[in-house]
Every structure is written in C-alpha cells, then in structure tokens.
Amino acid sequence: xxxxxxxxxxxxxxxxxxxxxxxxxxxxxxxxxxxxxGECYCSETLPGAVKAWKRHNLQTQCLAVPxxxxxxxxxxxxxxxxxxxxxxxxxxxxxxxxxxxxxSPGLWYGFKAIxxxxxxxxxxxxxxxxxxxxxxLPAYSEVIxxxxxxxxxxx
Amino acid sequence: xxxxxxxxxxxxxxxxxxxxxxxxxxxxxxxxxxxxxGECYCSETLPGAVKAWKRHNLQTQCLAVPxxxxxxxxxxxxxxxxxxxxxxxxxxxxxxxxxxxxxSPGLWYGFKAIxxxxxxxxxxxxxxxxxxxxxxLPAYSEVIxxxxxxxxxxx
Numbered sequence: 001x002x003x004x005x006x007x008x009x010x011x012x013x014x015x016x017x018x019x020x021x022x023x024x025x026x027x028x029x030x031x032x033x034x035x036x037x038g039e040c041y042c043s044e045t046l047p048g049a050v051k052a053w054k055r056h057n058l059q060t061q062c063l064a065v066p067x068x069x070x071x072x073x074x075x076x077x078x079x080x081x082x083x084x085x086x087x088x089x090x091x092x093x094x095x096x097x098x099x100x101x102x103x104s105p106g107l108w109y110g111f112k113a114i115x116x117x118x119x120x121x122x123x124x125x126x127x128x129x130x131x132x133x134x135x136x137l138p139a140y141s142e143v144i145x146x147x148x149x150x151x152x153x154x155x
Numbered sequence: 156x157x158x159x160x161x162x163x164x165x166x167x168x169x170x171x172x173x174x175x176x177x178x179x180x181x182x183x184x185x186x187x188x189x190x191x192x193g194e195c196y197c198s199e200t201l202p203g204a205v206k207a208w209k210r211h212n213l214q215t216q217c218l219a220v221p222x223x224x225x226x227x228x229x230x231x232x233x234x235x236x237x238x239x240x241x242x243x244x245x246x247x248x249x250x251x252x253x254x255x256x257x258x259s260p261g262l263w264y265g266f267k268a269i270x271x272x273x274x275x276x277x278x279x280x281x282x283x284x285x286x287x288x289x290x291x292l293p294a295y296s297e298v299i300x301x302x303x304x305x306x307x308x309x310x
Contacts, residue, residue, distance in 0.1 A: 020204040024197040028283045037192035042179040042221040049175040066197040128183045
C-alpha cells in the first residue's frame, strides 16, 4: 500500500496478544501524531455496506479498525494540494493491517466493510462533532472518480 | 443494575443505527465526564476469558463495549471510602447495555467476556499508560471476594 495523498498517513500499530485476547493501541497524548482530543466514537459498518462520502473542513480523523476488515478510500480534490486528483485505497483490519490512519481536513473519504462480519472503526478526532463543519456526497456521486463495486473483497 | 461504589459511574450512551450500521458515542471533550485525554486503546477479550485484577492509582478509566458482551466487576477496598468492601457487577454490551463506565483510581476491576464471540472494550483514559502507576492481582486472588465462575453467562 503506497500513501500518495498529502495529509493522509497510515502508521502500523502494535497489537499485544496472549491467550486471553489482544490489546490494540490507537493514540497517546505524548505521540507526535496527537493533535488534541475532541471526541472518541465507534462506527460499525455491516458487511458489504458503504458509508461515503464525507469531508471535514476543520476536524482531523484519527482512526483504526480493531474488528473486521474495511476498505477506506480517500480522495484529494483540494485545488491547492500537490496531490489534487489522487485517490488512495487502503485495506484495514487484523491481523495484517492494524494501523492508525490520519485524514486531514479537506479530504473526501468513505469506506466499505469487506469480509463476512461487521467492521468497527474507532475514531479519536481532534474536535467534537459539529454538523456544520462537514460536507457529504452520495456514495455513487460522479464528483469522485471511484466506483465502490469494482474491487473484489479480499479480506 | 445498581451502582453502589463511590467513584464508579455507568451512563447509557446513544447508538445511532441505520441500514449501513451503527454509530456509537463514547466521550466528547465538552462532556462534564471528560477528565482529559491520556490514551485511547482497545482490549479484546476472547469468549470465556477473564482479564483481572487491575488497579490504577492515578489513571481514570472511561470505557464502553461496542462489540460483544462483558461482565465487569469492580471492588472497592479503599480504607477511607464510604463504600469500602462493596463489589459491583455490571453486564455491558449491545443492544441493551451500551454505556460509558468510569472507574476512578484506587478501585480494583476485572472483566470476563460472556457470550460466544470476543468482546471489545474501547478505553479513553485520562493519562497515558505507565506500568508503575498500576497494581495487579491474579484473577482468583483471595484478596477480592468474587469468584468468576459463580454466575451463568446471560448475554
């Protein structure tokens, strides 16, 4: 997976497992990636369902997928960005792709649960949710050059 | 469920569901329950497994169970506490018991995954983890008057 969009980062995270289960890190306040705490919530997506598209204008997303598998798609159409026009497709989930994804404000993103069980995102955003600071587009909008059904479910 | 221990609270949280899945709130920085952000991590517990006992001396736990079902047991043996000697048993999980649990420093706690699938805790603690500020006891320690196998799995 190559991250090409400026303002998008994917950092593998540690998973500490034993016979009782696993501990999965997400974010610490002393990590350079920490931009402040606004809110923590979970988003569960049912198998095959698409949740898209959303763009935050102020809030930075900081998320991981501790349960299930998810395809995350990010699109940069910021006119002043060096990577304007670029699409990044990232597959997240355990055991091989437990990672922290940071999505800067201004980027469009959406996701689809791949695999046979629901996928759970845990998201620690740096500002509390306010409906006014985000924009939405339908999942199959012509504005974003990505078709959700063109890739097989690999997870 | 009656919460009897001073320094332990359980607050039902909203779950917003549609045909794509659910959004499950945990904590916002403008909530009176917010005591600062130290770290966010997940703890997955396998069916039937017990993770116990732990006591933090400085860190406050702020957790919810968005996946699976968990029995959380909290024991107060703080000599100066009005509720010293009290045990609280709390069953957490969806759809009926999605809640935010706050466990103050000084309380012993442990949990067991009940039901047939792993249970996931998301925990937003107010200080980053440091091994020195917590104590542990074995799950079947005589110090804590609770036996993990005495209750049936109801979830």
